[in-house]
Amino acid sequence: xxxxxxAAHGALVIITAFTAQHAPLNAFPPVHLMRSSRTGSLAAAVxxxxxGYMGARPVGPLPPLGPLLDPANGLFAAVRxxxxxxxxxxxxxxxxxxxxxxxxxxxxxxxFASNTGDAYRALGFVVARDRxxxxxxxxxxxxGTLTELVGDVALPLDQTTRALGMPRAAEGRVANxxxxxxxxxxxxxxTAGVNAWSDQLVRRDYPxxxxxxxxxxxxxxxxxxxxxxxxxxxxxxxxxxxLRYARAAAMVGKEAADALFPVHAPIVEPIQPNGQSAARxxxxxxxxxxxxxxxxxxLLKALGNVDLRVALGLPTRGPDAVGSNNxxxxxxxxxxxxxxxxxxxxLELTLPSIWYEAHLVVPDSMDVYGVTIPGLPGIVIGxxxxxxxxxxxxxxxxxxxxxxxxxxxxxxxxxxxxxxxQPLDRRVERYLAPDGTLIxxxxxxxxxxxxLRNINGQWISHRWTVLEGDAREMEVFDKSxxxxxxxxLLDHMATNYFAPAQNMLAVDRGGxxxxxxxxxxxIRPGDGRGDxxxxxxxxxxxxxxxxxxxxxxxxxxxxxxxxxxxxQEPIDPRVQPRYLGTDWERxxxxxxxxxxxxxxxxxxxxxxxxxxxxxxxMRAEAFVPAFVEAARNQPPAPSLEDAARILDAWDRRYTTxxxxxxxxxxxxxxxxxxxxxxxxxxxxxxxxRGPTPSDMMTAVLLQKPDHAWWDIRNTSAVEGRDDIxxxxxxxxxxxxxxxxxxxxxxxxxxxxxxxxxxxxxxRIASFSRRDIPMRGGSGTLNPSTGAGTHGASWRMVVExxxxxxxxxxxxxxxxxxxxxxxxxxxxxDWIAGQLDTLRVPRTEGALPATQRxxxxxxxxxxx
Amino acid sequence: xxxxRVIGVALVTAVATWFLSWWSVPFVCALYSFMRxxxxxxxxxxxxxxxxxxxxxxxxxxSHPSFGKLSGALAxxxxxxxxxxxxxxxxxxxxxAGAAARLTMQQHSAVSTMRVRP
Numbered sequence: 004x005x006x007x008x009x010a011a012h013g014a015l016v017i018i019t020a021f022t023a024q025h026a027p028l029n030a031f032p033p034v035h036l037m038r039s040s041r042t043g044s045l046a047a048a049v050x051x052x053x054x055g056y057m058g059a060r061p062v063g064p065l066p067p068l069g070p071l072l073d074p075a076n077g078l079f080a081a082v083r084x085x086x087x088x089x090x091x092x093x094x095x096x097x098x099x100x101x102x103x104x105x106x107x108x109x110x111x112x113x114x115f116a117s118n119t120g121d122a123y124r125a126l127g128f129v130v131a132r133d134r135x136x137x138x139x140x141x142x143x144x145x146x147g148t149l150t151e152l153v154g155d156v157a158l159p160l161d162q163t164t165r166a167l168g169m170p171r172a173a174e175g176r177v178a179n180x181x182x183x184x185x186x187x188x189x190x191x192x193x194t195a196g197v198n199a200w201s202d203q204l205v206r207r208d209y210p211x212x213x214x215x216x217x218x219x220x221x222x223x224x225x226x227x228x229x230x231x232x233x234x235x236x237x238x239x240x241x242x243x244x245x246l247r248y249a250r251a252a253a254m255v256g257k258e259a260a261d262a263l264f265p266v267h268a269p270i271v272e273p274i275q276p277n278g279q280s281a282a283r284x285x286x287x288x289x290x291x292x293x294x295x296x297x298x299x300x301x302l303l304k305a306l307g308n309v310d311l312r313v314a315l316g317l318p319t320r321g322p323d324a325v326g327s328n329n330x331x332x333x334x335x336x337x338x339x340x341x342x343x344x345x346x347x348x349x350l351e352l353t354l355p356s357i358w359y360e361a362h363l364v365v366p367d368s369m370d371v372y373g374v375t376i377p378g379l380p381g382i383v384i385g386x387x388x389x390x391x392x393x394x395x396x397x398x399x400x401x402x403x404x405x406x407x408x409x410x411x412x413x414x415x416x417x418x419x420x421x422x423x424x425q426p427l428d429r430r431v432e433r434y435l436a437p438d439g440t441l442i443x444x445x446x447x448x449x450x451x452x453x454x455l456r457n458i459n460g461q462w463i464s465h466r467w468t469v470l471e472g473d474a475r476e477m478e479v480f481d482k483s484x485x486x487x488x489x490x491x492l493l494d495h496m497a498t499n500y501f502a503p504a505q506n507m508l509a510v511d512r513g514g515x516x517x518x519x520x521x522x523x524x525x526i527r528p529g530d531g532r533g534d535x536x537x538x539x540x541x542x543x544x545x546x547x548x549x550x551x552x553x554x555x556x557x558x559x560x561x562x563x564x565x566x567x568x569x570x571q572e573p574i575d576p577r578v579q580p581r582y583l584g585t586d587w588e589r590x591x592x593x594x595x596x597x598x599x600x601x602x603x604x605x606x607x608x609x610x611x612x613x614x615x616x617x618x619x620x621m622r623a624e625a626f627v628p629a630f631v632e633a634a635r636n637q638p639p640a641p642s643l644e645d646a647a648r649i650l651d652a653w654d655r656r657y658t659t660x661x662x663x664x665x666x667x668x669x670x671x672x673x674x675x676x677x678x679x680x681x682x683x684x685x686x687x688x689x690x691x692r693g694p695t696p697s698d699m700m701t702a703v704l705l706q707k708p709d710h711a712w713w714d715i716r717n718t719s720a721v722e723g724r725d726d727i728x729x730x731x732x733x734x735x736x737x738x739x740x741x742x743x744x745x746x747x748x749x750x751x752x753x754x755x756x757x758x759x760x761x762x763x764x765x766r767i768a769s770f771s772r773r774d775i776p777m778r779g780g781s782g783t784l785n786p787s788t789g790a791g792t793h794g795a796s797w798r799m800v801v802e803x804x805x806x807x808x809x810x811x812x813x814x815x816x817x818x819x820x821x822x823x824x825x826x827x828x829x830x831x832d833w834i835a836g837q838l839d840t841l842r843v844p845r846t847e848g849a850l851p852a853t854q855r856x857x858x859x860x861x862x863x864x865x866x
Numbered sequence: 867x868x869x870x871r872v873i874g875v876a877l878v879t880a881v882a883t884w885f886l887s888w889w890s891v892p893f894v895c896a897l898y899s900f901m902r903x904x905x906x907x908x909x910x911x912x913x914x915x916x917x918x919x920x921x922x923x924x925x926x927x928x929s930h931p932s933f934g935k936l937s938g939a940l941a942x943x944x945x946x947x948x949x950x951x952x953x954x955x956x957x958x959x960x961x962x963a964g965a966a967a968r969l970t971m972q973q974h975s976a977v978s979t980m981r982v983r984p
Contacts, residue, residue, distance in 0.1 A: 047968035051892065054961045058888060072955035073888040074923035075880075078940060079952070085932035206887070211936075215943060769942020822936035 066217040076207040078214050083207070085822040087132070087857045094864040095124045095199040097192070104129060105850055106857040107842045110817035110825040113362040115847045119185075119481075120192045122363045123380055125861055127196025130359050131223075132859075134377040134819040135201055136210040137355050139221055140764045142378045145230030145237070146170050150434045152218060153765075155442045158434055162445060163316030165432045168454040169237065171447075172470040173229035180474035190225050190477055193380030197223040199864070211821060212765060218437055223378070231378045232476060236469030237318070238350065239396045239503040244312045245404050245536050247586075247694045249299040254693045255681050256293025263289075263696040264586065266532065267576040269703050272590040272597060274506055274518060274568040275556040277575040280601065282594050284703060291711030292681045302536070307459035311404055311536070314458045315465070326588060326793075327395035328615070328784055329508045330567035330596050331516035333560065338607040341804040342510035345611040346384060346393025347795040349786070352761040354771055354827065356815030358384075358797045362843065363484070371484035372809070372843050374797055377819075381480025384797065386809060389487045390511045391801035395568045397504035397520045400584040401468040403527070403546070405452055405539030409462045418450050418462070419540045427455065452545065464539055466546065468523045472501030489517040490559060496521045497552045506556075506568040512803045518566045519557035520573045524550040524583060531582040554579065565600040569593040569784075589699050591782030594621040611800040612810060615784060616836030622782035623655035623667055625702045630670060633728035643729055645746055646670075646736035657780035657787070659754035662747045664780055666732075669739055671781075673731035674701065680715055753780070757787040759794055761814055761830075763821070770821045775834055785836070798838060810838035871906055875915020879963070880923055891916050891959055892966035899967035909967045916963030917956045924952045 056062070058069030071077050087106060102116045102125040112129040116122035131138060143149045147164035149157035164170065180187055201220045213220060244250075251260035265287065272282035312318075329346040337343050350357055358374035361382065373385015384393045409415035410424060417424040428449040434442045448455040452466040479500045486492035489509035496507050497519060504522020525546040527533055537544040556573035558566055570588035598621070599614050600606065627650050634647035646666060653663035675695060676683070682693030704710055708724035715722050722730075736746065744750030754776030763770035777794070779785035785795060799811040814833040818825035832839060844850040875898055882890035895912035902908055927933065937948035944951055 041972075044969055044972040047965040047972075050961055051965035051969060054958065054965065055889075055892070058958070058962065068958060069888040072951070072958055073883060074920050074927055074955060075884040076887055077955075079924060079927040079936070079955075082927050082930040082932050082936045085930075085936065211939070767943055769939050821939040822932045824932075824935070826935075 061217065066215065070206070070217060071214060076205075078211070080207040081211045081214060081820070082822060084210075085818075085820050086824065087818075087859075089856075090858050092860045092862065093128060093199065093203070094862050095128055095196055096864040097195050098124055098861060098863040100863070102861040103847055104859040104861065105847055105855055106859070107850060108854045108856055109360070109839055109842070110828075110856070111360045111362060111842065112859070113364065113842070113844060113847070113850060115364050117365065119365050119368055120188055121861075122365050122369065123189050123192040124196040124199070126361060126363060126375065127193040127198075127223075127380065128200045128861060129196075129361065129859070130375065130377050131197040131200035133817055134355055134359055135197075135220055136212040137764060137819050138197065138223065138227075138378040141234060141376070142223070142227035142230045143221075145232075145234030146173065146227070147432070148435075150442055151437055152221075153216060154437060155434075158443060159316075161434055162432075162443075164237075165445065165447065166454060166456060167237065167315065167317070167465075167467070168447070168449070168470050169233040170230065170432075171430060171449075171454075173226050173233055176229045176472070176474045177226045184475075184478075186475060186478040186481065187225075189481055190228055190380050190474070193228070194223055194225050197378075210819060215765075215767075216437075227378055228380055228477060229474065231376060232472075233469055235376070236467075236503045240317055240402060240467075240469065244310050244694075245534055246303065246306065246309070246311055248534055249302050249536070250308075251682070251694050252296040252299035253303050254292075254295060256290075257296045257299070258290045259293050260296070260299075262287060263700055264694065266534075266582055266585050267580075268572040268587040268590060268699060270590045270594075270699050271575055272571055272593045273556070273575045273578075274520065274566070274571065274573040274593075275558050275575070275578070276561045276563050276566070277578060282590060282597070284706075287703065289703070289707065289710065289712070306461055309459050311458065311463070315456065317402075326570050326592065326786060328567075328569045328592055328596060329393045329395050329506065330600060330611075330614075331508055331510045331518070331565060332600065332606045332611070333516050333564040334514040336564040336600075336604050336606055337802075338605040338610075339802065339804060341802050342512070342514050342516055343606060343608060343611055344386075344391045344393060344508065344510040344516075344801045344803070345615060345799065346395075346508065347615050347785075347798040348384065348394060348396075349794055350796040351792055352759060352794050352796065352814055354761050354763045354815050354821075355819040356796065356813045358813050360811070360813075360817060360841075364845070369484050370845065372841065373799075374811075374813070379480070380477065382484055383480060384799065385484075386801050386803075386807055387484060387486070388512070388807060389803075390483075390489055390492050390509055391803060391807070391809075392483060392489075392492055392507060392509040393799060394505040394507055395570055397506055397522060397573060398570050398584055398588055399504045399520070399522065399524055400533040400582075401502060401504060401522065401525065403466050403525070403533045403537065405450075405464045405466070405537050405544060407450060407455060407462045407464050407539040409455075412460065412462075415448065415455075415462060418455070418464075420451075421540075421542055425451070450539070452539070463536070466525075468502040468504075468525065471523070475499045476501050487511070488513060489515045493517055493519045493521065493557075497555070506570075506573060508566060508568065510801070510803055512805075512807075514803075515560050516564075516566055517557070517559040518568060519552075520555050524555075526550060527582070532585075533582065534585045550581075554581070556583075565597075565606075567593060567596040567600060569596060586697070589622070589697055589782060591621040591625075592784050592786075595619055595784055608800050608802045608808065608810065612798075612838050613836070615795065615798050615800075616778060617784045618656040618658050618778045618780075620655050620657060620780060620783050622698065623653070623664075625705070626671065626698075627651070627653065627655060627667065629705050629724070630667075630728050630732050633725035634732060636725045637729040640733065642736045642740070643733040646732045649736075649747060650732070657753060657778060657783050659752070659776050659778045661753050662749075662751035664753045665743070665751050665756055666735055666739060666746075668780065669735035670728075670732045671698065673734050674727060677715060677727045677731055678704070678712060680717075681712075754778075758791050759787060759814075759834075760791045762792065772827060772830060775830075777834070778836070795833070798833070800838060807843060809841040809843065811841055812838050867905060868911070871903060871911045872915045872918060875911055875963075876919035876922060879916045879919035879959075883919065883923065888959070891919075892962050895963040896966040896970040899970035902971070908971050909964050912967035913960045913964030917960040920959045921952075921956050924955065928952070 147161040327348040332343040362372040373382040408419035410417040432445040482495035489511040569592035571593040572587040759775040760773040777787035802808040816825040816828040899908035
């Protein structure tokens with residue numbers, strides 16, 4: 004398009020120049036007539052130049068108006084591509100035979116191909132047909148080339164991506180890939196399919212976003228899939244900062260920091276069953292606040308009290324942290340005697356959705372249904388006729404930081420290793436504008452561990468499993484699609500899958516349920532901990548291998564008859580004490596699932612569906628009685644009594660219409676501030692903000708009512724648990740009455756205060772869906788927290804009977820076109836916690852006519 | 867004849883826009899002005915014709931069932947509703963067409979004068 008706009012601009016200048024040029028003097032009419040006509044010509048030339056310029060070139064925030072307003076090819080032409088035509092055909096280079104695709108009444112393409120390569124070509128084609136702009140956005144985000152699409156506004160994002168070493172790793176994978184393998188053929192086939200769609204587009208067919216940006220689609224290449232996989236690794240890399248422990252020790256001493264930020268979760272409800280019938284709260288030694296640790300203070304001062312992960316642009320674990328659930332029920336505990344599986348990966352909510360639903364059928368080879376990520380060649384989560392599978396994030400610590408010694412603090416070329424200088428690898432990163440001009444340039448340096456960054460004058464390198472996989476990782480999607488048992492699927496994954504580590508849950512038609520926390524977990528020297536900044540000047544700080552698969556948290560056909568994961572610590576530390584990570588996700592969601600599965604010995608698919616939006620909070624179950632008791636132990640006060648009455652009457656369910664959750668959340672926030680006042684600031688440690696222990700630790704402290712942590716430092720009195728809880732509750736009540744309205748009134752309705760916000764990739768408000776009332780809160784299975792930008796990105800329930808029965812939905816729709824009815828047609832069901840029954844025809848003819856909508860036939864391009 | 871000329875320009879600009887792009891319109895109008903059909907007022911004819919051509923295309927797009935949704939979506943992108951955006955499009959092309967025609971007319975007059983002078 005840029006060529007077009009440039010050409011248009013040039014052409015207009017030519018018209019103006021040719022027509023306005025001075026003709027020979029004797030060619031002009033008499034002077035008095037010439038004056039007026041010359042003035043008119045001059046005015047016309049000015050208008051032509053100005054309007055023409057605005058038509059061809061961007062002016063301020065305005066894109067070029069010509070291509071935008073062009074009624075045949077611009078914005079308004081997008082109306083013609085909003086819906087798929089009833090019948091269409093296309094051609095793809097390299098296709099071996101015709102591929103028949105039928106779209107069902109949910110907009111899902113059912114691809115019927117004669118061989119696997121053709122199926123993946125067709126998959127690339129249909130995904131690009133519905134989500135081309137999303138493919139480009141996501142892969143560019145992973146490749147650090149967003150500036151080439153949206154301009155220098157994306158420069159900081161691209162710089163972060165490249166500084167993390169992601170594009171270099173992706174390019175390395177492609178360069179080292181064995182191009183003779185089936186995996187590579189699959190990736191190449193998908194690439195051909197995507198490009199076959201985009202290559203035949205003319206400007207009027209471009210997705211709306213391209214028209215708004217004044218851009219044309221890029222050419223997808225095989226490295227894009229690697230970029231996308233890296234991007235997923237980045238998204239799921241949320242973890243606590245390596246300096247968190249130091250920051251805590253600098254404020255309250257090492258002993259207290261060790262206790263408050265333990266390697267293992269104090270409430271144990273692991274993924275790998277441990278024979279317990281309920282969550283276990285471990286008794287832990289909990290020393291009170293101590294003197295600041297001088298070594299930690301010195302370290303933080305040297306680093307300028309920086310947050311390493313923030314400095315590197317990595318996602319941090321906060322109220323919007325991703326959190327997912329999955330669980331499975333064995334035939335013995337299911338209503339129909341079939342294995343059941345449920346999964347709802349929680350990610351950032353976007354429009355179009357991160358997922359795209361598809362069904363691929365190749366006779367005698369593959370029959371897989373599920374969701375793919377646009378740009379990634381394969382079904383990521385789904386099922387075939389024999390096996391169903393889904394993931395949650397492990398949250399393991401797979402990224403370490405090293406303080407390096409370099410030869411030049413400004414522009415180092417070497418780093419010290421075991422007493423000798425080693426050369427740094429260098430790579431020049433160039434950031435280009437959409438028109439190809441250079442915006443900026445960085446020189447990145449690499450040690451043998453990974454990228455090296457200057458953070459407040461200190462050179463710090465990092466090593467990350469996401470950068471260490473190879474192209475074989477792509478194989479796992481194809482292998483999953485062809486697996487026939489849960490064991491086979493998980494073994495394929497364990498062999499080739501590298502990162503991000505996932506709790507992979509699978510069930511099969513034979514009735515086996517199984518889970519394995521799969522990825523690669525580094526073995527570290529010394530105490531094995533990865534949550535500290537290590538001295539990089541010696542190889543002895545390096546990883547010394549990866550865990551053997553036999554040590555991974557896992558369970559196959561457990562006696563208890565069910566399995567559940569919700570990002571909690573995957574294995575009981577009494578079973579496997581080795582360091583896998585720290586700051587594990589709170590167990591509240593896992594406790595709800597396990598409670599439901601323990602109490603129900605005849606689970607149905609509909610029960611599974613209902614559990615996915617279960618609004619009960621185990622966090623509230625743990626804290627509400629303590630608040631109520633604390634209030635009763637205090638002298639009578641009207642607002643405290645009313646607040647306690649409201650909480651006591653609450654069923655601890657975050658339904659949209661309840662008026663108690665708001666009070667509970669406000670009270671919990673106050674407890675955090677009052678209880679952990681030692682971490683608010685500390686002049687002596689030189690730090691201004693400390694880490695906050697999780698509410699798991701607060702729950703542990705509930706059992707120690709007179710512990711020193713309950714005391715508020717700057718008061719003369721010695722406060723205990725009940726003082727803090729009652730004070731927090733009373734303050735919350737008074738504050739809400741003042742800010743929101745009368746207690747228990749309509750103004751306290753939960754859905755008015757916590758909503759989901761699903762943003763378009765370009766954050767365009769009218770392409771987004773915001774302020775969606777949600778049922779759920781912090782720690783419920785369907786959490787609604789923070790800015791509401793994260794949530795269940797896909798909900799699926801599968802029953803593996805003689806015929807597979809599956810239900811699912813996601814917040815959005817199949818189409819990426821904002822004017823399509825399929826852009827957000829699933830949103831209502833998603834909000835209501837309902838699922839659609841999926842159509843899973845074995846043959847093209849098996850899909851009833853009433854469920855067919857569009858048809859697409861793909862043929863070889865050389866026919 | 868005026869209406870026929872305007873409709874003629876409208877048809878040609880619409881076809882040129884469809885097959886080429888927006889930038890073809892000033893060329894079409896320049897050409898029309900250069901040819902200057904008998905009795906015509908090229909600037910007026912070209913501007914009105916181009917506006918009519920684009921308006922017709924816009925009306926055709928607006929007749930699509932998905933236009934309401936597209937209009938709603940675009941309302942969040944631009945500070946004006948879709949019909950105003952359409953009006954801007956029509957004015958934009960009218961200005962472009964009229965200016966191109968006006969310039970060409972001046973050139974044409976000069977060339978004609980040159981030809982008739984000894």
